Amino acid sequence: MIHTNYHSHLIYCNHAIGHAEDYIEVALKHNFTELGISDHAPLLPCFMSSSEFERFGRNYNTMTLDTALTKYLPEVEAAKKKYAGKIKILSAFEIEYFSTSDFFARYLRKRVDYLNLGIHMFEYKDQIYNSYFQVDYETIYFYMKAAIDGMRTGLFNTLVHPDLFMYAYKDVHMERTFDEHCAYVSRKIIETAIECDVYLELNANGINNSRFSLEWLYPCREFWEIAKEYPELKIIIGADAHDPKSLVCDYIRQAEEFAKELGLKIQETMEVKH
Ligand SMILES: [Zn+2]
Numbered sequence: 001m002i003h004t005n006y007h008s009h010l011i012y013c014n015h016a017i018g019h020a021e022d023y024i025e026v027a028l029k030h031n032f033t034e035l036g037i038s039d040h041a042p043l044l045p046c047f048m049s050s051s052e053f054e055r056f057g058r059n060y061n062t063m064t065l066d067t068a069l070t071k072y073l074p075e076v077e078a079a080k081k082k083y084a085g086k087i088k089i090l091s092a093f094e095i096e097y098f099s100t101s102d103f104f105a106r107y108l109r110k111r112v113d114y115l116n117l118g119i120h121m122f123e124y125k126d127q128i129y130n131s132y133f134q135v136d137y138e139t140i141y142f143y144m145k146a147a148i149d150g151m152r153t154g155l156f157n158t159l160v161h162p163d164l165f166m167y168a169y170k171d172v173h174m175e176r177t178f179d180e181h182c183a184y185v186s187r188k189i190i191e192t193a194i195e196c197d198v199y200l201e202l203n204a205n206g207i208n209n210s211r212f213s214l215e216w217l218y219p220c221r222e223f224w225e226i227a228k229e230y231p232e233l234k235i236i237i238g239a240d241a242h243d244p245k246s247l248v249c250d251y252i253r254q255a256e257e258f259a260k261e262l263g264l265k266i267q268e269t270m271e272v273k274h
Pocket residue numbers: 009013015040061242
C-alpha cells in the first residue's frame with residue numbers, strides 16, 4: 001500500500017468526520033510519510049445566482065470562509081507543528097473552478113501548501129450544473145472547460161477525480177456508454193494536465209461511491225486506458241478520505257491493483273509545483 005495521501009477531508013465540510021489529528025494518528029500508525037489535508041474550500045455567493053447558492057453553496061458540502069480562517073487552517077497549522085519530525089503534513093483546499101473564482105483561488109493558495117482542483121459543478125449557459133447527475137453528450141464539454149480553465153490558471157497541483165464526468169453520463173440515447181465525446185474530453189483533460197504539469201488523481205473513493213453499481217462509475221477504465229497512452233502523465237492515487245479510516249482501506253488496495261493491471265505508473269510522492 002502507498003504511504004502518502006493528498007486528498008483528505010475534515011469535519012468542517014459538513015459531510016466528513018474527523019479532525020486533523022484523527023487522520024494523522026491513522027497515518028502514523030500505518031507509517032505514512034506525507035499527509036495532505038485538503039478539505040472542500042468555501043463557495044462564495046458571487047460564483048453563482050442566489051438561488052443556486054442556496055442549493056449548492058450555503059453550508060451544503062463546504063465550510064464557510066469564517067470557518068476556513070478561524071478553525072480549519074489554524075487546526076492544520078497546529079497539527080503540522082505538533083507532528084513535525086514524525087510526518088510531513090501539508091495544508092490544502094479542494095476547490096471548484098468558476099469563471100469568477102480566480103481571485104479567490106489565488107487568495108486561498110497563499111494560505112496553504114497546495115490546491116486540489118475538483119469539478120463537482122460547472123457553468124453552462126449561465127447556470128450551475130452538477131457533475132454527478134447533469135453530464136451528458138452536450139454538457140460534458142463544459143465539465144471539460146472548467147477542468148481545463150482551472151488547470152491553466154497555474155494555481156492547482158492536482159486535478160482530483162478527473163473522470164467524475166462518468167458518474168452518471170448519458171449519451172445521445174440516454175444510455176451510459178463511454179462514447180466519442182467521453183474519449184475526446186478524456187484526451188483533452190489528460191493533454192492539458194501534461195501541458196500544465198498538473199497531476200491527475202486515480203480516486204479510490206470513486207470505488208466506494210460505485211458500491212451499489214455493477215461496475216465502477218469512476219475511476220473509469222476507458223479514461224485510464226487513454227491515460228496509459230501518455231507515459232509523461234503524472235498520476236497519484238487519492239483516498240479522498242471523508243473518514244480517517246479511509247486512509248487505509250480496501251478501496252485503496254483496489255485502486256492500486258487497477259493501476260497495476262492497466263500498467264499505469266503511480267507517483268507515490270506528490271511534489272508541490274504550483
Ligand atoms: Zn467531499
